[in-house]
Amino acid sequence: MSKYTDPAKDLLERIGGKENVATVTHCATRMRFVLNDPKKANVEEIEAMKLVKGTFTQVGQFQVIIGNEVSSFYNEFVKYADLDSSSKEEANVAAKQNMNFLQRMIAHLADIFTPLIPALVVGGLILGFRNVIGDIKMLEDGTKSLIEVSQFWAGVHSFLWLIGEAVFHFLPVGITWAITKKMGTSQILGIVLGITLVSPQLLNAYGVAGAEEIPVWDFGFAQIEMIGYQAQVIPAILAGLVLAFLxxxxxxxxxxxxxxxxxxxxxxxxxxxxxxxVLGPIGWNIGSFVSNVVYSGLTSSFGWLFAAIFGFAYAPLVITGLHHMTNAIDLQLMSELGGTNLWPMIALSNIAQGSAVLAMIYINRKNEEEKQVSIPAAVSCYLGVTEPAIFGINLKYGFPFLAAMIGSMTAAVISVGSNVMANSIGVGGLPGILSIQPQHMGMFAVAMAAAIVVPFILTIVFAKTGVSKVTFNKKAA
Known part of the structure; x- marks a missing residue:
């Protein structure tokens, strides 16, 4: 008999029994259920279980936070409940039954970009490192960069661009592949389609503005411009959807x-x-419009207001799943502007949530049982995984979540007010500073300090003044 047998029995009973489970799978920290009738799940009793760190409903799935031991618990649960293991794809398909139209659209967008995130994070770190050794004048009285005085580092700088170019310039290949994978069509055709958008035969997207003459395919009765769509997001999405549809x-x-x-x-x-x-030119114009609107909003005289709203509201967006939309915007900003001023605010929001948990660790420092949940949650949050912190601690008490939102808002205003830009999407926590463009690292560090200090202090103040009756809808869909 496993130590997880009794908890598995209790969870199955409180979730509504075997007959209420359409599918179940797990991720790094959570059990992910698609329930035939979500109303049958007794949320209060589930959250009262010692093993459970919290619950929430997102994109049609009822998710139970277990922590790092979720894999072992999952195996015991499906064994005890006599359930077949489900893949994440099967769970996502089944979850559609519990979603409205907007939620389905967001889920589709998440399915496209989620497989690309590991490459984007690595690419962002590589670009950040290249900027540090190639652009910062740190040697010979601040007159030369590392690559200017060292052949070794010059070689490293050149070599790493091989990976950076593969990740970002050839991003359309990844997008069209992800779409065909999601739609259940031929993935190799998606890859081929993506390559045709970034082929060396085409005029590079970054060279279009300065080109004296754009080459064309001449069919006699018609001509097609030979323009590449390197790093372009929307043209790749549109093209991939057409291929899958056909x-x-x-x-x-x-x-x-x-x-x-x-x-x-x-x-x-x-x-x-x-x-x-058709789709390439249209998608390019749409992408340029979106990126220009976002960038103009963030750099205008009212940029501080946009930053304040986004910084305050980002954590609630995570609860609803709407935060997945920001991936496409970030990538579009990167392709148009060579960086993104949106992503730094996301990293700061994650840090703020972790700082609120850090304050709760201090407040409950004599509660050993509470620390078993809060300490891992804070660590994972500072490393970019926020769910254990948000759902296991901050929403449970309410006031830490509010404190983190205010801290995130403060840090976002500092970041945007200082024109901080990131090279790309990166690790959404403390390591995120490695993805910031070198000239902005100093001010981003100041914003990080605000994201750490403000939520920590506010959480303690709210706890002492009784501001703990703020309630949030943990089952936002």
């Missing part, structure tokens, strides 16, 4: 005997043609 429709009407030949041919060629004649 392939799925062709599968329905083409006989199986010839589908292997006909379907790829009549899906890929029209998709590439439409991408370069």
């Amino acid at each position: 392939e799925r429709k062709l599968r329905d009407i083409v006989p199986n005997a010839i589908s292997m030949i006909v379907v790829p041919f009549f899906a890929l060629i029209p998709a590439v043609l439409i991408a370069h004649t």
